[in-house]
Amino acid sequence: MTQNGIRFQGKIALITGGSSGMGLATAHRLVAEGARVIITGRDKQRLDAAVAQLGERAVGVVGDATQAGDLEELTRVVRERFGRLDVVFVNAGIGAFQPVSAVTEEEFDRVVGINFKAAFFTVQHVLPLVVDGGVILINASFALYRGAPNAALYSATKAAVQNLARTLASELAPRGIRVNSVSPGYVDTPAFRAEASAEAQAGAASLVALGRVGRSEDIAGAVAFLASDDAAYITGQDLLVDGGLTTVIPAAIV
Template sequence: MPDNGSRFDCKIALITGGSSGMGLATARRLLDEGAQVVITGRDRARLDAAVKELDGGDRVLAVAGDAAKIEDLDALVAAVEQRFGRLDVVFANAGIGAFQAFTDVTETEYHRVLDINFKSVFFTIQKALPLLTDNSAIVINASFALHRGSPGAALYSATKAAVHNLARTLAAELAPRGIRVNSVSPGYTSTPAFHAEASPEIQAAAAASTLAARVGSAEEVAGAVAFLASAEAAYINAQDLLIDGGMTTATPTHQV
């Protein structure tokens, strides 16, 4: 990891979906750079394992709950307020992949995916806002999928486009307080969820689709989130940062 000193000394960061993957990597990155971190997750056992892995002592607060449930978000905010009294960074990361043909999407699935991928982001930020200090930073986890159309991804891509636009809209609305809001759009990333859901053939094809000839790492996404949340990005607002190895905007030589 590059030596960035202590960019987050005395900062309090909230990371939803922080028990694994990109959320856990971001928690580790911010913790290493001086922050006190709050992580959330629905599975208490996985959350406890994440806390043990982070090994941050009393600089880590884990709150079990579903980011798509308002009562759980209220409990989360109350716990953060009691422990720390404020927030300086929010990484709205909780989300799921959901891929099926457009004609196969049921109303039940529609509500499930929107609740997790959009409602959770919307209300996490709304509920956290009273604790956010002026000149703080919000980063939303979107996806490269919002930048291109792919078969079987209508519902998923729509939710990611929604949070991307939410970032831009909130950036304008919260600008008077100096609160910056940006999003990151990871490409294929090596996480437990990716390896559980993608076959070896899909994983190989994903790697071949990038200029780097590999999928990204959760730590690389965490580095981008840390940058956008830091004072180094003070003049970056209402932007989306693609972290996809060039997959979305360029074609590898072997595919030409």
């Protein structure tokens, strides 16, 4: 860590799905530590509001990561305005929970398209701009470690992106590019609040050893660590950021 704690001075970072939740919190963290940040999102109004929060060191690019044309436009903007990327956080994704019997082919294509296909082609498009020695991070999920009802499709896409990070770590190692994933547990984001009732949110907290669901800032801190030189010898790994949800039994229920 640098002496003054500004680990990303002069760095250029791209965060997909950066207009709210974990992506926006990570953008705030990297900007606070000196980075210039490009964030993406599909909703222009929300994206503009996020950029206004972040200030002059942030740029927003409206786009849908499932669309090749939008990824090409993102790549063009980054190339023309910054010329390179030091950090990429592939964060855009959705939750989708239903029994296997209820998953239509249309829903399968939608969820796989957003959570896996978009992640794959985002990396493919921006990779020529990533500097040697750069960092790529992908947002996965604790769900890839635990079987749960109604989560087969979602969990499979998160297992896919975790494996993508690991295999990219091998492929890009000759360029010194580190690739890791982060696997959040339950996190209090706008999407979590929209999908889970108050009772469900309280129930989720009771399963966590630390007694609370995570905050977006908790994930931002983990991403900032993996993106920094403090993690210079870490690649091909998945970092669980779940308050002990996956591996620790809460003392209250023993």
